Amino acid sequence: MGASVEIRGLVKWYGGRAVLDGVDLDVAPGSVCALLGPNGAGKTTAVRIATTLLRPDGGRVEVAGVDVVARPREVRRRIGTVGQQATVDEVLGARQNLVLFGRLHHLDRATARRRAGELLAQVGLPDTGAQPVREFSGGMRRRLDIAAALVLAPQVLFLDEPTTGLDPAGRRDVWAAVRDLVAGGTTVLLTTQYLEEAERLADQVSVLDGGRVVASGAPRELTAAIGGDRLELVVTDPARAAEAAALAERVAAGPPVPDRRGEGARLTVPVSRRAGVVGNVVRALDEAGIGVADLVLRPTTLDEAYLRITGRDRVAEEVPA
Template sequence: MACSRRVATVKPARGTVPGMTANITQPAIAVRGLRKKYGEKVVLDGIDLSVAQGKIFSLLGPNGAGKTTVVRILSTLIRADGGDMRVAGHDPVREPNAVRAAIGVTGQFSAVDKLLTGEENLLLMADLHHLDRREGRRRAAELLERFDLVEAGGKAASTYSGGMQRRLDLAMTLVGSPQVIFLDEPTTGLDPRSRRDLWQIIRELVAGGVTIFLTTQYLDEADHLADRIALLDQGQLVAEGTPEELKRQIPGGHVNLRFTDPAELDLAARTLGVAGRDDEALVLQVPHDGGVHSLRALLARLDDASIEVEELTVHTPDLDDVFLTLTEKKKEAVR
């Protein structure tokens, strides 16, 4: 389900939202008890979220978990069935225009008009934000420069690569100087270099004080970018925390010790009291939390026993492990 950016209806002063009292301590997004269902299918079942200003918050979950529905509700595109919400200090139900003035939305699929040039797409967004012609042209030129699209600005967007279209898409979102940007799977279909380029742009936006609400299917993307992550599954939040906090919830960290001599492998297994071994590869797997202190202790035990290790690798749970473990637990709980 794609999100449309075409939600601008009022002209905000740059850097401000009409009627909003500046308060750097209030969350950029606050949600309590958010509920939504379609017919008998419950899509969101009492979601609580808090997103700090000037941070990147990532919402993860399997297909159909409700991620895009959350974005569409918070960006005023659809209405919730229940719950209390604030986006940039405003209620999306009672103050939709104030919310729209404060946000930008980039959906799963590009909203670029491919028949128009890059510059014309930006000028169209300037018109939707009610910028006067001079300010609109100034803003378009500024964004073409910022997103390295000056040379392509006069060309039809249909000639752009996927990465260029995504950069233009995000530039269009920024025409209204939003305080909060919803990025709904923004790098879907991009090559690795284009993804990295977009990541850098996102980091620069946050460094400038913008808040990013990111949904993504790429767990490495959330790991690289997000300050906090929430995992949504079957309409409920099953975990929330920093990437490191989530990884620490999952067991399975270990150190692989590889030897050149079977005798050394046997000695290490007896010394460390572990049974996880691959005799053919001469590898011993030792449970480990990934911490520096415990790694030093392990090496000290090997050194004290005069055990020669050819190679050492550390494996700690990643977000793939978190995702698979917690969503599987959710499935088992429902059965």
């Protein structure tokens, strides 16, 4: 089966500058792809082109097997979009909103009412149909926004920073709704500034920077590519830090990075194999009579991978404390 979203050599110019400069992207059916990148990287521009709201200056984009430039109306019948701003009416109730969207999509009144009930249940709002939207929490509003984008049961759903401004509870509500959609076979292309969101939801992550895709892969693949897991330990006797580093390196199979802070000596050792590494390091240090004040095996996060890939970690290091 082909990709639900296929982008090849996508180019878009603004004011003499290439906002998108040869972007390639494939999103598999029934998966979540997260587009990450700093402000101005071209994430929203790429989504606007894929949803037929902008014309590209070069390249090719197909969504659900349909070319977005040659047959935009057919694309629109196959997609749903949730932008950064809410689209639902705050005065109307949730059911009224969804019936309205259904009628705008040319559903007859009975079908629109039936579809509204189905969608409220699908996004976890089954008992809120008559409640005015102005009384909803932020998370409930965003779930209703997603429901409105699903009126025609789209093959592909585009979510442009859907949880911006939501509190943690509201963010979790939206995540749950997205997971349910994907479990039902919907393909999701997500732009987000929240690295945790991409780590929780995405099967694939593509990082845009300078108008190009600078890294792509599963979240775990991206973190592994910059060093994988790390063992952090503090020995009680700073005088034995070098000895502890040599032992830890031998066991964990990674060169240690000493970080002298506080009363002890803190070491960070990249780990090439997880199985038994903590116990083995503790045992080796204990046999050598080296006391350990703290020890933890910590996976590299997607935040760290993103900062390393885009070079933002170097910028942070150059800023004086």
